Amino acid sequence: AAIQVHDIGLQVLKNADDEVGFKVLVGGGLGRSPAIGVVIKDFLPAKHLLTYLEAILRVYNRYGRRDNKYKARIKILVKAWTAEVFAAKVEQEWLQEIDSPSTLTDDVIAHAKDFFTSPAYESVDVEHAEVTLQKLAAEQVAFAKWRDRNVVAHKVSGYCAVHLSLKPTGVAPGDVTDSQLEAIADLADRYSFSEVRVTHHQNLVLGDVKLSDLPELWQAAKQLGFATPSIGTLVDMICCPGGDFCSLANAKSIPVAEAIQRRFDDLDYLYDLGDIKLNISGCMNACGHHHVGNIGILGVDKKGEEFYQIQLGGSALDDASLGKVLGPSFYADEIPDVLERILSIYVDQRIEGETFLDTHRRIGTAPFKEYIYAKAA
Incomplete structure (x- = not known):
């Protein structure tokens, strides 16, 4: 929150x-x-x-x-x-x-x-459900990745919560159509006691799904485009509407988000990087929460031209921190290359078990800045 x-x-x-x-x-x-x-x-x-x-x-x-x-x-x-x-x-x-x-x-x-009563949970044969799920995961790598990334544990035995990813490449992060909303409502009716939640990460959550329903839900979500197994990864970004829709914006956000998604489309590489919060705002009002992204991108205007400032080290979790500006800003088409170089420093410098944020807090901004601007010079 x-x-x-x-x-x-x-x-x-x-x-x-x-x-x-x-x-x-x-x-x-x-x-x-x-x-x-x-x-x-x-x-x-x-x-x-x-x-x-x-x-x-x-x-x-x-x-x-x-x-x-x-x-x-x-x-x-x-x-x-x-x-x-x-x-x-x-x-x-x-x-x-x-x-x-x-x-x-x-x-x-x-x-x-009394207004927040628990749903009518059913008894679930957890052992049998797990056997079925593990068998499917062994046969279908896509299902295994989806369950690992998009499904989280539930306090009620036999149930789980499922993230519906709204980050397909080529679509503004978090956007859905009217027909998709109808389909999401149908999924909620069938699998989650008619309840769906919106997260500030611009995804949806079905909060009460039976383990035994996961294979069927996965197939349905996949057909609708909601099963991308990327929750928590670099491309599961927060992105404001930016200059395409917002009169307050100094720069566009959505095209930058799409360029990042297209560059970083290798799921194995994203999984190796681990959890990374990337947040993009089109102006200083920070609707995209760029200040508290592990990597934050801020659109700025310089004499009528759009540039993008990068910040590192932010977090909105219990260990909240504000990101620090890396240095001078970049053109939009430079952002994917700059991110690639930032991530290469992380991969080279991390120790086992470290997230991007852990590594940045240990080594600071200086190594990133030195490498990025030396390359740009």
């Missing part, structure tokens, strides 16, 4: 007494002044969620930069005050309203839970 790069982030957890509550972060954000959120409350009991959020908003409304739309964000106030001062102000405000009518009673929480 990228909770560390939003104005307010909430992480559900339990304390030592098994009580459900939230860790509260504030001051995150991307755009023209990116920032990683900071923790102001390690554990907030669930019943106090609304009153505490109201306290945050009241502090911001009272002291935030309403005089400047570019600075009218919680992150600007947190940076100006420090996290400690902001937290103290919120705490002071909250204590005045801690037991107000906005406090969530057990009955209110129970009533909300």
Whole structure:
């Protein structure tokens, strides 16, 4: 959910007494002044969620930069005050309203839970299903790759969650047609209790699929073009609409994404590279989350020409970090070559078990920069 790069982030957890509550972060954000959120409350009991959020908003409304739309964000106030001062102000405000009518009673929480009932899970012969799946994987390499990349474990025995990949080469990442949406609805009805979820990675998830249904679902997804086994790889990118559709964009994003997909179309090479988050934005508003991509690409305008700046080392996970600019920007047609050189440094420098992000954090940006710009010179 990228909770560390939003104005307010909430992480559900339990304390030592098994009580459900939230860790509260504030001051995150991307755009023209990116920032990683900071923790102001390690554990907030669930019943106090609304009153505490109201306290945050009241502090911001009272002291935030309403005089400047570019600075009218919680992150600007947190940076100006420090996290400690902001937290103290919120705490002071909250204590005045801690037991107000906005406090969530057990009955209110129970009533909300009633809207999120578990599906009617069936008993699944897991052993028999696994035998069938392993036999199919041995016969069909494509199925084996799909299950490894696009299928994830479920807390209910005999079930799994399945990613429908919306990243076919030649189509804007995340785009689907009206007829495809109808087909996706049919898949949800048949295999996942009529429920489908959209991820911020621009894919879809069928959250409750029986293991025994995987072969049939794979065939159906493959026919519809949703079974590309590339989830989590370099080409499973986040990409904003860019200059093709957005009036705020400085440069096009979708053609760059397609050029990358066409260059890096060898699945074995992508699997060898491992998980890499590549995010592309067409302007500094960062709708493509380029700041927190392991590799981020930002479209910029220079005297009417489109260029692309590359950042390395970002992450939106628990170890959130902002990418660092590699150096001067590049023309669009240079991007696939530049990425290839970046990845060659990673492959040469990585040690066993390291992801791209691990390697970058260990060796820093300098080796990448030296190689890229020496080659370009």
